[in-house]
Amino acid sequence: MKLTTSFNRSLWVFHFNSGSCNGCDIEIVASLTPRYDPERFGVKLVGSPRHADVLLVTGPVTNQMVDRLQRIYAQMPEPKIVMVVGTCAQSGGVFSTSYNLAGPVDQIISVDVYVPGCAPRPEAIIQGVVTAIAKFERLHGSAKQ
Amino acid sequence: MTKKAPYIVPIGPIHPALKEPVHIELTVVGEEVISAEFTPGQTHRGIEWMGLSRNPVQIIHLTDRICGICGVTHSLAFARAVEQIADIAVPERADYIRTIIAEFERIQSHLLWAGVAAHELGFDTLFYLTWRVREEVMDVIECITGNRVSYDIIQIGGVRRDIAEVCTEQIRKCLDNYKGLFGKLKELFLEDTVINSRCKGIGILSFEDAMAYSTVGPTARASGCIADLRVDYPYAAYGDLNLKPIVPTVYGHDVNGDTYDRIVVRIFEIAQSIEIIEECLTNLPTGPILWEEKVAKILAACKKTEGEAVGRHEAPRGECLHYVAMDKADAPIAWKVKASSYSNLHVWPLILKGAQLADIPIIVASIDPCISCTDRVAVTDVGAGKTKIFTKEELTKMSYEKTRRMQK
Numbered sequence: 424m425k426l427t428t429s430f431n432r433s434l435w436v437f438h439f440n441s442g443s444c445n446g447c448d449i450e451i452v453a454s455l456t457p458r459y460d461p462e463r464f465g466v467k468l469v470g471s472p473r474h475a476d477v478l479l480v481t482g483p484v485t486n487q488m489v490d491r492l493q494r495i496y497a498q499m500p501e502p503k504i505v506m507v508v509g510t511c512a513q514s515g516g517v518f519s520t521s522y523n524l525a526g527p528v529d530q531i532i533s534v535d536v537y538v539p540g541c542a543p544r545p546e547a548i549i550q551g552v553v554t555a556i557a558k559f560e561r562l563h564g565s566a567k568q
Numbered sequence: 569m570t571k572k573a574p575y576i577v578p579i580g581p582i583h584p585a586l587k588e589p590v591h592i593e594l595t596v597v598g599e600e601v602i603s604a605e606f607t608p609g610q611t612h613r614g615i616e617w618m619g620l621s622r623n624p625v626q627i628i629h630l631t632d633r634i635c636g637i638c639g640v641t642h643s644l645a646f647a648r649a650v651e652q653i654a655d656i657a658v659p660e661r662a663d664y665i666r667t668i669i670a671e672f673e674r675i676q677s678h679l680l681w682a683g684v685a686a687h688e689l690g691f692d693t694l695f696y697l698t699w700r701v702r703e704e705v706m707d708v709i710e711c712i713t714g715n716r717v718s719y720d721i722i723q724i725g726g727v728r729r730d731i732a733e734v735c736t737e738q739i740r741k742c743l744d745n746y747k748g749l750f751g752k753l754k755e756l757f758l759e760d761t762v763i764n765s766r767c768k769g770i771g772i773l774s775f776e777d778a779m780a781y782s783t784v785g786p787t788a789r790a791s792g793c794i795a796d797l798r799v800d801y802p803y804a805a806y807g808d809l810n811l812k813p814i815v816p817t818v819y820g821h822d823v824n825g826d827t828y829d830r831i832v833v834r835i836f837e838i839a840q841s842i843e844i845i846e847e848c849l850t851n852l853p854t855g856p857i858l859w860e861e862k863v864a865k866i867l868a869a870c871k872k873t874e875g876e877a878v879g880r881h882e883a884p885r886g887e888c889l890h891y892v893a894m895d896k897a898d899a900p901i902a903w904k905v906k907a908s909s910y911s912n913l914h915v916w917p918l919i920l921k922g923a924q925l926a927d928i929p930i931i932v933a934s935i936d937p938c939i940s941c942t943d944r945v946a947v948t949d950v951g952a953g954k955t956k957i958f959t960k961e962e963l964t965k966m967s968y969e970k971t972r973r974m975q976k
């Protein structure tokens with residue numbers, strides 16, 4: 424894969440927990456630590472959606488979080504990519520029969536990259552980010568034409 | 569409007585780190601917090617309700633996903649409740665494996681917390697160091713259970729997987745490594761001048777308050793309550809071990825109940841867990857790991873019983889309690905979960921009172937790694953009706969600046 428011109432070394436990720444069990448959230452932090460160290464490629468977590476290129480969502484989206492998810496999504500600058508991490512964010516997983524779910528995530532905002540697993544390994548999450556970079560590259564390519 | 573008019577500071581509720589996201593509202597005068605209130609409940613998934621339409625073996629998978637950090641805690645407490653109702657005897661070997669996994673989880677969870685605490689103080693080098701060290705125990709957990717989080721190793725009447733020969737070797741190697749590292753961890757966390765000056769005398773929870781608010785786990789022990797389920801009501805293999813609850817006096821100083829004491833307790837509990845695992849591994853009995861291998865038979869046994877029971881487990885954050893009632897049906901007729909943090913969160917208003925804004929991240933984290941409460945903070949000037957939004961970074965920056973000031 425060749426690197427994009429606009430996003431190489433600077434893919435910033437905003438992490439949003441929409442009611443997950445935490446398992447995926449710990450793995451996301453674990454994938455930032457020295458063993459994997461994606462920061463050497465410029466991939467890092469940021470504290471504000473306004474700085475982010477990728478919205479990383481975990482959890483099955485509880486009713487209380489729907490509005491917040493939509494607002495955060497709206498706050499991100501274009502072009503943006505939504506990546507969901509974990510089975511419960513994709514389908515509800517073990518929580519699918521709950522009365523308090525508005526999700527899964529793709530019912531609420533459009534999703535570009537899915538990382539399945541409960542919880543996925545850090546390698547899988549990083550693979551997801553790489554897929555997101557590839558998508559940005561395509562977006563960038565079509566924008567040029 | 570006087571200069572000293574109080575501000576209301578709502579924190580949260582976007583809260584990416586914990587099972588119990590909360591919304592905290594602080595009233596502050598200048599830098600000082602004069603009162604604090606909180607409302608939990610944003611990630612309510614109705615787990616107990618879902619459980620009432622599933623059978624106990626299915627619920628085990630659900631319990632593993634109540635909290636990702638305490639993967640084994642809830643399933644163990646739940647399994648123990650069901651086993652008591654259905655009169656299922658867990659084989660000895662399974663009890664020992666349960667203990668080993670539970671202790672690995674404690675190491676993993678305390679290291680995770682220690683890293684987060686260091687991060688909150690602006691000591692990121694230490695954060696990365698502890699998380700790198702933590703990867704080793706994650707490898708061992710993966711080797712034993714097959715997954716890094718959500719282990720799913722507990723089954724009603726035993727455990728799903730045996731500890732294989734390769735794992736034993738890896739476990740021993742990991743433990744030896746940790747023993748070598750412990751001195752360094754202790755030095756870094758307990759002797760560092762910055763940590764000392766930022767944590768001592770901050771967020772004090774007195775013994776009386778700790779008792780009155782029914783705190784559990786390291787939070788209670790740091791305030792001098794000598795309470796540990798593993799010692800008081802032994803279960804699994806804990807009865808065979810000679811354990812003592814860890815209180816801050818292990819480090820040779822008086823109990824203050826401050827943030828520093830909570831670090832002391834957790835760091836020493838890591839050492840204690842290492843010893844427990846070693847002992848369990850040496851005395852690991854042979855024999856079956858399950859009361860009954862066929863899931864259908866386990867379910868049949870559960871279906872025949874009626875009664876109620878409480879299953880408890882000393883989680884990394886304190887006592888976790890599951891109440892289960894069965895009445896000759898597939899699914900339980902009642903299931904109530906009380907996670908350990910639930911008991912501890914109530915002291916926030918108490919220990920945040922009188923604290924400085926810059927100390928909030930570390931005080932909030934000192935109970936439980938609930939750092940991301942500080943995700944976004946809005947300071948409302950009540951008199952003028954102006955609102956200023958603080959991002960998590962700004963709050964963290966304030967914390968860092970305080971560290972720098974103290975270094976001078």
Ligand code: SF4
Pocket residue numbers: 443444445446447448481482508509510511512516517540541542543633636717718
């Ligand atoms: S996918 Fe699994 S591990 Fe991840 S948040 Fe959902 S339940 Fe937890």
